[in-house]
Amino acid sequence: MAEERNTATGNQWKVGIGAYIALLVAILFFSGLFMKLDGMKWLSAFDFTTLGGTFGTMKEPAKSTFLGAGGVSAKAGFLFALSLVPTVMLALGFLEIFTHYGAIRAAHKLLTPLLKPLLGIPGLTGLALITDLQSTDAGAALTKELYDENQINKKELVVMSAWQYSGAGLINNYFAIGSALFAFLTAPVIIPLLLMFALKFVGAMIVRSVLNTVYKEDFSHEQ
Amino acid sequence: MSNNTKSTTSNNPFDIFVIGARKGYQIAINNLMPNVLMAYVVAEILNIIGAMQFIGSLFGPLMGIFGLPGEAVTVLLTSWLSSSAGTGIAVSLLSKGVLNGSHATILIPAIFLMGSQLQYMGRLLGVADVPKKYWPLLMAASILNACIAMIIMRFFA
Numbered sequence: 001m002a003e004e005r006n007t008a009t010g011n012q013w014k015v016g017i018g019a020y021i022a023l024l025v026a027i028l029f030f031s032g033l034f035m036k037l038d039g040m041k042w043l044s045a046f047d048f049t050t051l052g053g054t055f056g057t058m059k060e061p062a063k064s065t066f067l068g069a070g071g072v073s074a075k076a077g078f079l080f081a082l083s084l085v086p087t088v089m090l091a092l093g094f095l096e097i098f099t100h101y102g103a104i105r106a107a108h109k110l111l112t113p114l115l116k117p118l119l120g121i122p123g124l125t126g127l128a129l130i131t132d133l134q135s136t137d138a139g140a141a142l143t144k145e146l147y148d149e150n151q152i153n154k155k156e157l158v159v160m161s162a163w164q165y166s167g168a169g170l171i172n173n174y175f176a177i178g179s180a181l182f183a184f185l186t187a188p189v190i191i192p193l194l195l196m197f198a199l200k201f202v203g204a205m206i207v208r209s210v211l212n213t214v215y216k217e218d219f220s221h222e223q
Numbered sequence: 224m225s226n227n228t229k230s231t232t233s234n235n236p237f238d239i240f241v242i243g244a245r246k247g248y249q250i251a252i253n254n255l256m257p258n259v260l261m262a263y264v265v266a267e268i269l270n271i272i273g274a275m276q277f278i279g280s281l282f283g284p285l286m287g288i289f290g291l292p293g294e295a296v297t298v299l300l301t302s303w304l305s306s307s308a309g310t311g312i313a314v315s316l317l318s319k320g321v322l323n324g325s326h327a328t329i330l331i332p333a334i335f336l337m338g339s340q341l342q343y344m345g346r347l348l349g350v351a352d353v354p355k356k357y358w359p360l361l362m363a364a365s366i367l368n369a370c371i372a373m374i375i376m377r378f379f380a
Contacts, residue, residue, distance in 0.1 A: 041271065042271055042272045042273060044271055045267070045268045045271035045272045046268075050267075050271070051264050051267060051268065053263070053264075053267060072263075072267055073263055073264050073267040074260055074263060074264050076263055076315075076318075077259050077260040077261075077262065077263025077264065077311065077315070078256065078259075078260050080259060080263070080311075080314060080315075080318075081251070081255055081256040081259040081260060081311075082256070084251060084255055084259075085247075085248065085251040085252070085255075088247040088248075088250060088251040088255065089243075089244040089245075089247035089248050089251065090244070090247070091247060092243040092244060092246050092247030092250070093240040093241070093242075093243040093244035093247060094240065094243065095243055096239050096240060096242055096243025096244075096246070097236055097239050097240055097243065100234075100236075100239045136343060136346055136347055137346055137347075137350070139347070140346060140347045140348075140350035140351045141350060143350075143351040144350060144351045144352055147351070147352065154354070157351065157352070157353060158353055158354070158357050158361075160351075161347065161348060161351050161353045161361060162360075162361045162364055164347055164351075165340070165343060165347055165348065165361045165362075165364075165365055166336050166337070166361075166364060166365035166368045166369075167335045167336045167338070167365075167368070168338075168339070168343050168347055170335060172250075173306055173335055173338070173339075174335060176247065176250045176251070176254075176255070177254075177255060177306055177307050177310050177335075178306075178310060178331055178334070178335065180255075180259070180310050180311070180313075180314050181310060181313060181314065181317075181327050181330075181331050184317055184323075184324045184327040184328075185324060185327060185328045185331065186324045186325050186327075186328045186379075186380050187328050187376070187379040187380060191376075191379055192328070192331045192332040192372075192376065195332050195372055195375060195376065196332045196335055196336055196372065199332070199336060199368045199371060199372055200368075202368060202371065203336075203364040203365060203367065203368040204364075206364050206367065207357075207360060207361060207364050210360055211357075211360075215357075218356075
């Protein structure tokens with residue numbers, strides 16, 4: 001997921017008014033001046049030390065994990081994220097095995113006959129859609145390839161992308177990121193996953209019907 | 224997640240597991256951890272300046288439709304930017320007792336159905352060359368999906 005790129009290049013020698021404001025804010029942020037101002041507690045939201053937060057403490061050692069209880073902000077977030085690492089590794093380790101033994105190929109086979117009646121797109125798009133369940137980027141690349149090779153037209157491209165866009169990278173994201181919430185769920189873990197999978201079709205069908213009505217003109221030259 | 228590289232150098236299931244686990248580690252460290260940390264800090268800022276309570280009362284009626292407290296809207300808004308961050312907000316609200324397990328159950332499909340749309344614009348719609356004209360339509364469909372999901376999940380939560 002997040003692949004932020006630093007785009008600030010080339011103008012590092014221009015020092016405008018914004019730069020001085022940034023410097024001032026930086027100094028104030030790290031200074032600690034905002035930490036404890038009587039009557040203006042909200043200012044502590046812009047203080048480095050306050051936002052650093054605290055680790056939880058072992059209020060009840062018998063029950064607490066290393067997260068402790070009552071931690072806040074960056075420190076609590078860090079430890080919490082750390083506590084997710086084992087299950088994410090476990091989930092992706094097993095996903096890799098299931099993929100290796102053909103689980104994805106079987107899913108592809110089952111999905112293909114549904115595509116034409118439900119979404120009006122050819123069965124050969126199934127591979128790109130299935131791939132999207134694992135990797136957004138790979139799914140997008142396959143989709144573009146299909147269009148470039150004239151296997152699908154513009155309208156089919158939009159419908160396919162609609163299917164992929166809502167809940168992109170579904171399986172990997174759900175098990176890698178969503179696993180943070182699994183312990184809290186009051187329903188079996190599979191139910192949200194099946195629902196999301198079904199709704200991918202619903203969303204794409206909605207887009208398809210809008211394309212067939214509101215944007216009908218755009219595709220009159222295609223068949 | 225750009226991890227579709229078929230590394231079929233070994234057929235040993237133990238080796239395959241390790242390859243996957245390594246991917247999981249990369250995701251957890253490079254992706255989950257910075258996002259969750261950010262989410263915790265954002266939640267704390269909103270909490271200190273009192274915006275959380277304000278958002279809670281402002282969106283209370285709207286979120287009530289989905290059986291959620293008003294504060295849950297912060298999870299959805301953040302999810303739109305990044306599902307990891309949205310999940311992080313959800314967990315921090317759970318640990319504060321603002322949300323409970325049923326709320327998490329209602330929210331979880333929505334987090335992913337409308338999740339990370341900002342970055343997927345570039346990574347999916349941009350890469351696949353979907354004409355920009357239809358982007359708002361796809362976005363609206365995703366948000367609609369999320370709403371449908373929350374309504375359905377009310378019956379399971």
